[in-house]
Amino acid sequence: MHKRSRYGWLLAAALIAALLAGCGGGSKEAAKVKVGEVTRSLFYAPLYVALSQGFFADEGLQVDLQTTAGGDKTMTALLSGGIDIALVGSETSIYVYQQGADDPVINFAQLTQTDGTFLVAREKKESFDWDDLRGSVFLGQRKGGMPQMAGEFTLRKHGIDPHEDLELIQNVDFANIPAAFASGTGEYVQLFEPQASIFEKEGKGYVLASFGVESGRLPYTVFMAKRSYIEKNKEIVQRFTNAVTKAQRWVEDHPAGEIADAVLEFFQGTDRDIAVRVIERYKAQQSYAVGGVIDEEEWNNLLDIMEQAGEITERTPREAIVDNTFAEQALR
Structure with missing residues (x-):
């Protein structure tokens, strides 16, 4: 091979390799x-x-x-x-x-x-009024968490003091709230999906209202x-x-x-x-x-x-x- 041709081939190969590396041809790690x-x-x-x-x-x-x-x-x-x-x-x-x-x-x-939670009742209701919660046992979310605060905000919006007008339970760990309600704790519960819809399908609870709609953006x-x-x-x-x-x-x-x-x-x-x-x-x-x-x-x-x-x-x-x-x- 002619000396100039050999060097030209090597230079072209080097340029192609560099271009491939620069374009991600070296499979850059994510x-x-x-x-x-x-x-x-x-x-x-x-x-x-x-x-x-x-x-x-x-x-x-x-x-x-x-x-x-x-x-x-x-x-x-x-x-x-x-x-x-x-x-x-x-x-x-x-x-x-x-x-x-x-x-x-x-x-x-x-x-x-x-908010992503819903008010779920143990018993099916033909009509619902927030006043129905007065005097009830309400299984809420963890104190200081946004679900609980949005829940309390909604209750107060409807004239209900969550700490005076109902029995509010807040000592159940977040992950265990659905199981606690299924086992008999509370007449009402504040639940995320898909658990609320699962309870509806199984006949264990019924969605009455959305805390997301009630508490705003x-x-x-x-x-x-x-x-x-x-x-x-x-x-x-x-x-x-x-x-x-x-x-x-x-x-x-x-x-x-x-x-x-x-x-x-x-x-x-x-x-x-x-x-x-x-x-x-x-x-x-x-x-x-x-x-x-x-x-x-x-x-x-x-x-x-x-x-x-x-x-x-x-x-x-x-x-x-x-x-x-x-x-x-x-x-x-």
Whole structure:
């Protein structure tokens, strides 16, 4: 081979190799993100859509999803570094901030915009009035958690003092509330889906009202991370938010049956008809946010509910622990 031709061939080979490496031909490894969800629920359908439809993968992310049952456990996992991103109620970030944290938790993408619980009665009622709860035994959610606060807010809205006008039970662990009601505790219970619809199908309980409709829009479940993590991983947080936003739009544009088929792999043993009913119920009351921006009105409603529940003594400004720039960019 001619010397110049041989060198030209080697140069071309080197250029091709460099181009392949630069274009990802070397199969660049996806960035790993550990995410903790406060519970496994069809209320979080857009999260599972982002996983099943490959939206996280499209953004070059490998998401390790784990269920960290309860807001307190989820926040502990986040603060200790057990997870990178938490999906939990915004009230937990307020508690951390008001304790004077050096590295506060920042809300960066809202997933749901209403409470996700329903009032379930043990006995079927032809007609329902909130006054029916007076003097009853009510199995509520954990004290200080957003479900319980939204529940109390709704009761007060209808003229019922939750601590004076009924027997309120709050000492049952979050994960055990459905089992406690099924075993005979309480005449009424505040439940997430799909448990409420499962009880209806089994004849163990009957949905009477939605706490989400009654308590209005608020940043109910939000993706959040420590400020230090966000500052070091802005590109990852942006890509994560992009995937979530794409999933939210997908859920908005697809019927409940298609959404159920996309997420049922995360709910082994759940009846498809139940899943469709649950998703229809959440879509009808607009529980799924379309875009992760937390607006001022929603934030103030959250603070009103927490203030009325006696869980805060001062109002945390939205700008202190909310960063909407990632969600705004994702929408653009």
